[in-house]
Amino acid sequence: MNLKHLSDQQIHAIDQAHVWHPYSSLSQPLPTYHVSAASGVRLQLGDGRELIDGMSSWWCAIHGYNHPHLNEAVTAQLGKMSHVMFGGIIHEPAAQLAQRLVDITPEPLNKVFFSDSGSVSVEIAIKMALQFWQAKGRAEKSRLLTLRKGYHGDTFAAMSVCDPETGMHHLFNEVLQQQVFSESPRCRFGEDWLQDYLADFERQLTTHKDQLAAVILEPIVQGAGGMCFYSPEYLKGVRALCDEHDVLLIADEIATGFGRTGKLFACEWAGISPDIMCVGKALTGGYMSLAATLCNDKVAAGIGESEAGVFMHGPTFMANPLACAVANASIELLLESDWQGNIARIEAQLEKQLAPCKAYNTVADVRVLGAIGVVEMKDFVDVAALQKRFVEAGVWIRPFAKLVYVMPAFNIEAADLSSLTAAIVDVLKPD
Ligand SMILES: *Cc1c(COP(=O)(O)O)cnc(C)c1O
Numbered sequence: 001m002n003l004k005h006l007s008d009q010q011i012h013a014i015d016q017a018h019v020w021h022p023y024s025s026l027s028q029p030l031p032t033y034h035v036s037a038a039s040g041v042r043l044q045l046g047d048g049r050e051l052i053d054g055m056s057s058w059w060c061a062i063h064g065y066n067h068p069h070l071n072e073a074v075t076a077q078l079g080k081m082s083h084v085m086f087g088g089i090i091h092e093p094a095a096q097l098a099q100r101l102v103d104i105t106p107e108p109l110n111k112v113f114f115s116d117s118g119s120v121s122v123e124i125a126i127k128m129a130l131q132f133w134q135a136k137g138r139a140e141k142s143r144l145l146t147l148r149k150g151y152h153g154d155t156f157a158a159m160s161v162c163d164p165e166t167g168m169h170h171l172f173n174e175v176l177q178q179q180v181f182s183e184s185p186r187c188r189f190g191e192d193w194l195q196d197y198l199a200d201f202e203r204q205l206t207t208h209k210d211q212l213a214a215v216i217l218e219p220i221v222q223g224a225g226g227m228c229f230y231s232p233e234y235l236k237g238v239r240a241l242c243d244e245h246d247v248l249l250i251a252d253e254i255a256t257g258f259g260r261t262g263k264l265f266a267c268e269w270a271g272i273s274p275d276i277m278c279v280g281k282a283l284t285g286g287y288m289s290l291a292a293t294l295c296n297d298k299v300a301a302g303i304g305e306s307e308a309g310v311f312m313h314g315p316t317f318m319a320n321p322l323a324c325a326v327a328n329a330s331i332e333l334l335l336e337s338d339w340q341g342n343i344a345r346i347e348a349q350l351e352k353q354l355a356p357c358k359a360y361n362t363v364a365d366v367r368v369l370g371a372i373g374v375v376e377m378k379d380f381v382d383v384a385a386l387q388k389r390f391v392e393a394g395v396w397i398r399p400f401a402k403l404v405y406v407m408p409a410f411n412i413e414a415a416d417l418s419s420l421t422a423a424i425v426d427v428l429k430p431d
Contacts, residue, residue, distance in 0.1 A: 008034055008046040030384045033391060038065035041412050043396050051396040054406035054420040059223070059255045060286030063333055064409040070285050073329030077322050086114070086318035093324035100331050101292060104264055106273035109294040113311070114319035118254040118280035119153025121291035122216075124313055125250045125276045126157045129214035132248065132299050135306035143177070143211045145204055145247070149184035150217060151224035152252050161216050163225045166401070180208045184222065185230035189369055193233040198241070201234075205241050214248035214276070219266035221369065223255040227376070227403050229369040235270035248275040248299065254291065258282040258331070259339045259410065262347065262370035275299050285330030290323035334410075342410045346371040349414060350406070353421035362430050364402070374405040375424060386427065393423040404428060 001010065011034050021032060034046035041064050043051045056062060063070065077093060084091060098112040113128075115121050126144065133141040146152075146161040153159070159167055160177045163184075169176055182201040187193055205212070219235055222228045242249040251274035256266035260282065263269055267277070276299060280291035303311050350373035357375045358366045365376040381399045390397045397406060397420065406420050 040064040041409050041416055051391060051394055052416050052419050054395055054397040054408055056407050056409050057286050059260060059281045059407055062258060062282045062410050063285050064411055069333050070287055070326050070329050073325045074322055077325035082322050083320055087314060091321050093321045093328060094319040096328050097324045101294060105277060105294055106265060106267050108296045109273060109277055111295050111300040113293045115291050115315050116317050117289050118291050119155040119158045121278040121280055121293045122152045122158040122252060123155055124293040125278050127313060128276055128295055128299055128303060129248045131306045132302040133213050135302045140211060141213045143179055145180040145212050145215045147184050147217050148181050149222045149225040149228060166225055180204050185234045187231040187234055189229035189231055191231060193231055197234060198237040202241055205245055209245045209247055212247045214250050215242055216250040216252060218252045219256060220261055220269050221256050221266060227374045227405055229367060232270040235272060239272040250274060250276040252278045254278050254280040258334060259343060260370055262343045284323055284327045287326040288323040290327055339410055343370050346417060349417050353418060356425050357428055360428060360430055371410060372407050374403060375428060377402045389427045390423055393427060395420050395423040
């Protein structure tokens with residue numbers, strides 16, 4: 001086989017024989033779609049068809065694909081240096097990005113650790129919390145308190161704080177650290193708040209506080225664990241309880257960061273700042289894998305006083321210059337755009353156009369926050385069958401579990417967004 005030019009069929013044959021996809025089986029592979037190019041909100045399939053993208057490649061491509069400004073940033077950096085080790089070296093793209101992140105994230109987060117992916121940034125956040133307490137002579141504070149229905153990534157420490165059921169903890173019970181779980185927030189975003197909604201969280205926190213290094217949660221939006229939106233009052237309450245009981249707070253903004261919920265960071269809904277914060281996904285506008293873990297002076301100073309004296313982490317591709325350059329360009333583009341106006345427009349359109357699904361007897365709930373639209377079904381969906389129908393309707397929407405959802409690029413045009421919602425309303429219509 002001439003590997004230089006593969007036909008659509010050859011690509012599929014190699015894929016089926018050799019390639020893993022997320023959460024897939026090579027014994028019973030599900031169909032995949034060959035994408036040959038992408039531009040704006042359109043994915044070009046190998047067979048020539050074009051799909052309107054509703055997923056932003058899982059929260060990432062907030063400006064759409066193949067954006068001239070982002071392409072230019074990568075190309076310019078490529079001509080200077082695509083990578084250099086970060087041990088003992090600093091470069092302009094990393095300095096710019098660190099300053100930008102410090103400027104736009106909630107005060108007083110002001111120290112930045114770069115890494116390659118969201119899961120790794122979560123590992124780093126957890127390690128920061130553990131080293132902090134070691135330095136205080138309280139190494140027994142090494143467990144984490146988190147919320148059910150959470151998702152924080154697929155590496156082992158990250159997995160230990162994912163929802164125990166959907167994260168399938170029983171598969172890895174022998175090696176997963178046993179963390180403390182509170183019920184998932186009951187008060188939905190926009191609903192009236194009752195102090196009782198924090199009762200279970202408070203009980204877990206006060207019971208286990210002497211063992212707890214940190215609370216880790218996704219602020220406002222629980223993403224891959226269920227696409228639920230909860231009240232900012234809950235987050236405010238969590239921050240206050242963490243302060244009261246001397247437990248650090250880690251906010252995982254990997255999905256919510258960079259405007260998706262209508263605030264630049266979801267913590268802003270509650271007006272709080274975590275001690276440690278993870279960002280990833282949309283950080284580079286979906287161009288490259290890059291993540292960062294930020295912390296405040298208190299945490300950084302603590303780590304400096306720890307037995308190691310240094311923070312014990314250092315990825316090979318830390319602060320990759322190409323990734324930093326495109327992240328700088330993406331943040332610039334975002335802040336120069338009317339992103340709040342765009343998100344508000346998308347939110348209003350999603351609310352209006354997904355509403356017909358509420359009448360379907362197969363639908364449990366329809367909810368929208370910012371540029372996230374979710375239709376929750378009563379039963380698990382047949383992902384492959386549904387995906388096929390969406391592709392036939394000319395859209396790229398990938399459901400999981402009971403959820404059919406969209407999170408389009410912020411610059412999607414109203415007509416394209418209408419195509420996405422019309423496909424959902426049509427494909428989900430009960431027979
Ligand atoms: C996607 C995600 C992660 C994991 O990021 P990866 O880049 O896939 O490792 C962690 N936390 C949240 C909230 C996420 O949405």
